[in-house]
Amino acid sequence: MNGIYELQGVDFMYPSGRRKVLNDVTLSVREGEVLSILGPNGAGKSTLLNCMLKLLKITGGRILLRGKPIEQCRAKEIAAVVGYVPQSMPVAFPYTVEDFVLMGRASRVSVMGKPTALDREKAQEAIALMGLERIKTAAFTELSGGEQQQVAIARAIAAEPQVILFDEPTSHLDFGNQLKTLRMVKQLCERGFAVVMTTHNPDHALLLGHRAALLDREGRLTSGPTDEVVTEEKLKAVYEADLKIRFMEEEKRRVCIYPAL
Amino acid sequence: MGRGNQKNRLLLLLTVNGVLLILLATVVVVAVCVGKYAVTPAECLKVIWGAVSHTPSGCAPMTENVVLMLRLPRILASVLVGACLSVSGVAYQGVFQNPLIAPDFLGVSSGACIGAAVAILLSLGRGSTQLMAFLGGIVAVAITVLIPIAIRNNTNIMLVLSGVVVGAAASSVLGFIKFTADPESQLAAITYWTMGDFSYIQMDDILSVLPMMGVAGVVLTLNSWWLDVLSMGENQARSLGANVTLLRNITIVCATLLTAGSVCLAGTISWVGLVIPHLSRMIVGPNNTRLIPVSALMGGLFMLVVDTLTRTIGAIEMPVSILTGLIGAPFYIYLLIRNKRAGA
Amino acid sequence: MIRRARYNEQAKITNKGENAMKNKRIGGRLLCLLLVLIMVLPAGCGTTGEQTPMGPTVTDASGAVLALKENRQELTIASVYAVSVPFIKALGLTDRVKAINCKSNFWKEADEHLKAAGSVGRGKVDLEALASFAPDVLVHRSNDTDTLEAVGQLGVTLLCISAEDMAGIYSTLELMGTYFGVEERAAEVIAWMDAKFARIDALVADIPEEDRKTALVMGGELGRIAGGDMLQSWMIEKAGGVCVAKGIENNSNWVTVGVEKVFSMNPEVIMCTSSTALEYELSDMLEGPAWSAVEAVKNKAVYQIPSLKDSWDMPGISPVLGTMWMVHTMYPEKLSKAELEKEIEEYYLFLFGKTFTPETLGYELSF
Numbered sequence: 001m002n003g004i005y006e007l008q009g010v011d012f013m014y015p016s017g018r019r020k021v022l023n024d025v026t027l028s029v030r031e032g033e034v035l036s037i038l039g040p041n042g043a044g045k046s047t048l049l050n051c052m053l054k055l056l057k058i059t060g061g062r063i064l065l066r067g068k069p070i071e072q073c074r075a076k077e078i079a080a081v082v083g084y085v086p087q088s089m090p091v092a093f094p095y096t097v098e099d100f101v102l103m104g105r106a107s108r109v110s111v112m113g114k115p116t117a118l119d120r121e122k123a124q125e126a127i128a129l130m131g132l133e134r135i136k137t138a139a140f141t142e143l144s145g146g147e148q149q150q151v152a153i154a155r156a157i158a159a160e161p162q163v164i165l166f167d168e169p170t171s172h173l174d175f176g177n178q179l180k181t182l183r184m185v186k187q188l189c190e191r192g193f194a195v196v197m198t199t200h201n202p203d204h205a206l207l208l209g210h211r212a213a214l215l216d217r218e219g220r221l222t223s224g225p226t227d228e229v230v231t232e233e234k235l236k237a238v239y240e241a242d243l244k245i246r247f248m249e250e251e252k253r254r255v256c257i258y259p260a261l
Numbered sequence: 262m263g264r265g266n267q268k269n270r271l272l273l274l275l276t277v278n279g280v281l282l283i284l285l286a287t288v289v290v291v292a293v294c295v296g297k298y299a300v301t302p303a304e305c306l307k308v309i310w311g312a313v314s315h316t317p318s319g320c321a322p323m324t325e326n327v328v329l330m331l332r333l334p335r336i337l338a339s340v341l342v343g344a345c346l347s348v349s350g351v352a353y354q355g356v357f358q359n360p361l362i363a364p365d366f367l368g369v370s371s372g373a374c375i376g377a378a379v380a381i382l383l384s385l386g387r388g389s390t391q392l393m394a395f396l397g398g399i400v401a402v403a404i405t406v407l408i409p410i411a412i413r414n415n416t417n418i419m420l421v422l423s424g425v426v427v428g429a430a431a432s433s434v435l436g437f438i439k440f441t442a443d444p445e446s447q448l449a450a451i452t453y454w455t456m457g458d459f460s461y462i463q464m465d466d467i468l469s470v471l472p473m474m475g476v477a478g479v480v481l482t483l484n485s486w487w488l489d490v491l492s493m494g495e496n497q498a499r500s501l502g503a504n505v506t507l508l509r510n511i512t513i514v515c516a517t518l519l520t521a522g523s524v525c526l527a528g529t530i531s532w533v534g535l536v537i538p539h540l541s542r543m544i545v546g547p548n549n550t551r552l553i554p555v556s557a558l559m560g561g562l563f564m565l566v567v568d569t570l571t572r573t574i575g576a577i578e579m580p581v582s583i584l585t586g587l588i589g590a591p592f593y594i595y596l597l598i599r600n601k602r603a604g605a
Numbered sequence: 606m607i608r609r610a611r612y613n614e615q616a617k618i619t620n621k622g623e624n625a626m627k628n629k630r631i632g633g634r635l636l637c638l639l640l641v642l643i644m645v646l647p648a649g650c651g652t653t654g655e656q657t658p659m660g661p662t663v664t665d666a667s668g669a670v671l672a673l674k675e676n677r678q679e680l681t682i683a684s685v686y687a688v689s690v691p692f693i694k695a696l697g698l699t700d701r702v703k704a705i706n707c708k709s710n711f712w713k714e715a716d717e718h719l720k721a722a723g724s725v726g727r728g729k730v731d732l733e734a735l736a737s738f739a740p741d742v743l744v745h746r747s748n749d750t751d752t753l754e755a756v757g758q759l760g761v762t763l764l765c766i767s768a769e770d771m772a773g774i775y776s777t778l779e780l781m782g783t784y785f786g787v788e789e790r791a792a793e794v795i796a797w798m799d800a801k802f803a804r805i806d807a808l809v810a811d812i813p814e815e816d817r818k819t820a821l822v823m824g825g826e827l828g829r830i831a832g833g834d835m836l837q838s839w840m841i842e843k844a845g846g847v848c849v850a851k852g853i854e855n856n857s858n859w860v861t862v863g864v865e866k867v868f869s870m871n872p873e874v875i876m877c878t879s880s881t882a883l884e885y886e887l888s889d890m891l892e893g894p895a896w897s898a899v900e901a902v903k904n905k906a907v908y909q910i911p912s913l914k915d916s917w918d919m920p921g922i923s924p925v926l927g928t929m930w931m932v933h934t935m936y937p938e939k940l941s942k943a944e945l946e947k948e949i950e951e952y953y954l955f956l957f958g959k960t961f962t963p964e965t966l967g968y969e970l971s972f
Contacts (some may be wrong), residue, residue, distance in 0.1 A: 079502025093547035107502035
């Protein structure tokens with residue numbers, strides 16, 4: 001069965017770059033699944049997401065979104081299917097949370113149009129889902145990092161997409177918020193969304209289960225069920241570190257931990 | 262910092278707009294009646310009624326001329342220019358995601374000054390001077406916009422830099438034109454034109470730019486929600502589904518038309534497009550759907566007040582741009598300080 | 606399944622939206638083009654034709670044909686053009702002036718009517734002030750169509766004058782004399798000037814070619830000189846001198862030739878204008894080391910044309926005096942100090958009915 005996203009032999013190189021950031025990448029994103037994308041700093045995880053969002057143009061291979069080559073998809077089409085939660089959102093003006101989330105409905109609004117009552121309703125639903133009612137009239141720029149991310153997730157949900165892309169959602173958060181986010185990802189999955197999440201913490205991939213992908217510095221991607229991809233040898237090859245993977249009885253899951261210093 | 266729910270916001274908006282409209286109407290009435298030439302309010306009404314109903318007003322011809330041909334066009338022009346400069350400021354600030362952008366940074370004003378200066382140098386009539394000013398502004402912006410495309414780096418930063426370069430180049434060209442101008446007559450005319458003033462405005466001038474500026478304003482208002490989306494930044498806007506290129510182009514074209522039209526009517530007037538959007542944003546928030554009408558009203562009101570002051574205070578009429586600068590600059594600093602204190 | 610159906614529906618809606626958008630785009634562009642055209646056309650239209658007035662007329666300096674009014678001896682006057690002031694004074698029209706712009710206070714202090722007059726601006730006409738003074742005529746310079754249109758709206762007649770050179774000065778006197786009904790006085794002034802110039806001709810007629818002094822008039826900046834077609838250069842030649850700027854012309858305007866060019870022209874006499882403020886001191890030339898080789902500096906023949914309050918090299922009647930002064934400066938044996946002082950006295954008596962001390966006027970005769 002074909003996934004929502006099918007990446008086939010995708011290459012990407014920056015116009016001024018010397019190495020391929022993505023080298024013959026093949027990947028599948030399926031409904032109701034979490035795909036964790038791991039890789040060292042600078043490997044190209046964000047670039048991969050940007051290519052999937054058509055923010056960057058791939059230099060080889062093809063990306064199919066719902067069976068259609070992404071070059072033929074207009075921005076609105078993509079946005080109707082794909083939600084995006086970026087790593088950082090520098091916002092110049094103090095929009096309220098409500099307005100911010102409402103912008104997620106842009107894929108449904110006509111040119112020279114305004115959001116309809118339905119759009120507003122969906123936005124409110126997304127806010128309720130994320131439990132953000134009490135701050136919905138606050139200015140986005142005055143929220144904490146964690147709150148901003150939750151608002152961004154609400155915005156992504158508001159569009160009623162089929163897949164949500166997260167770009168390193170936990171990197172700036174404390175442990176408590178990290179856990180919240182990971183729980184939210186799991187819930188989204190259970191609601192039927194496909195989730196793609198880049199992270200540099202292999203333990204998150206183990207926590208979420210389903211599928212994982214490993215992007216190395218040469219731009220090559222290995223993907224498959226998490227247990228197959230997140231192994232000690234593969235991690236060592238990519239991260240050049242002796243990470244240990246053990247099964248933890250109390251939590252009934254595999255965990256990834258640092259070795260002793 | 263909450264601002265109440267949807268209903269409250271609507272109420273605030275209506276109140277603000279209502280108050281501004283009333284203020285504007287009041288100031289218009291006052292402006293028609295004040296000036297160096299003494300006219301009583303009763304005479305004003307008689308003259309205007311006479312013109313509207315095509316009956317003789319019973320007032321002296323000079324009074325009629327002053328009210329209908331000097332004051333009325335001037336008042337209308339200053340309201341129009343103030344509104345358009347403010348709206349174009351709002352649009353530019355949204356497109357470039359920067360509340361510090363002013364309408365003339367893409368080079369419209371500099372280009373318009375060159376067009377006007379050339380027309381003055383060639384002693385073309387007033388109508389041609391306005392036309393050349395308009396074209397000059399458009400050409401300058403076109404160059405500014407084409408440079409990033411030509412060097413294949415079509416980002417906002419590149420556009421801003423391009424605007425700075427074009428503006429600087431235009432200043433040099435203008436300097437050269439001023440140098441070759443006849444100091445007795447042409448240089449003074451060019452300088453006056455550059456400084457911006459409403460004193461010789463005629464109804465025809467206004468009518469010739471009004472349709473275009475009206476359409477540009479309407480398009481911007483229709484696109485106002487999309488401008489919000491655009492102001493999130495190119496990548497975010499694109500990922501949300503906005504046709505960033507199209508929206509950006511439409512917005513820049515409309516905002517430029519508004520600015521070029523204003524400049525060709527009244528010369529360079531700075532600060533209005535920077536301060537008014539800022540002030541409006543502090544009152545009704547950053548949503549462009551609310552911001553555009555409020556800025557338009559506030560800008561029109563501000564410009565009318567300033568222009569009326571310039572022609573009634575003091576023996577010599579000051580160019581309007583000087584007064585907007587004298588008022589605008591300190592006020593802007595005050596706004597910035599206040600913003601900083603509020604912890605923004 | 607449901608999601609797929611929804612997606613297809615959305616795709617349809619988007620497609621419809623796209624087409625509508627495309628149409629809107631094209632339509633929008635056409636609309637913009639149309640609007641630009643609308644804007645262009647009115648500007649292209651010229652003014653409606655004007656009929657030639659009936660009855661006696663004059664043609665002013667801009668070529669406009671103006672009808673002579675029946676009440677021309679009572680027409681009231683306003684001006685922002687300082688050049689018109691000496692003419693107004695010479696023709697005895699100051700009692701008709703409602704608003705004026707004078708180059709210096711001297712005029713206002715010397716004439717009570719001018720002192721009592723108001724102002725309608727100092728270069729640009731303040732239209733409301735003009736409306737409130739309501740003069741019959743605005744006397745103005747001749748190359749300003751903006752003012753022409755704006756003033757015409759208020760029902761005020763615009764009389765354009767141009768007095769760049771001697772011919773212009775004479776024709777301005779005649780024009781204003783006729784238009785304001787003071788032809789006799791105009792003829793009187795012209796005759797007076799002719800007589801004075803005749804005297805100057807006689808004085809310098811027999812100066813041999815080789816003894817004629819080379820000279821130029823320096824403008825407001827060092828290196829900016831009066832062009833060969835300017836009034837000042839004419840005055841030099843009239844006063845028996847040789848103008849080194851002959852051939853350097855700039856539409857009767859000052860020319861920035863640069864200091865080096867002045868050195869190469871090497872005049873024997875340098876006279877600095879008093880029609881604008883000088884951005885230098887005479888000592889800059891007399892004591893400046895770069896200037897030491899210039900003939901005029903060697904001869905210590907660097908002067909400023911009098912006077913600070915009433916410039917003798919500005920359009921008006923004063924060039925008569927200015928030329929006299931030049932004769933005295935270049936050829937003191939032809940016109941002595943005492944004789945020059947007498948001429949000065951006569952001039953001010955003729956125009957103002959009284960005399961003024963050198964201190965009041967702001968000049969000093971050094972020899």
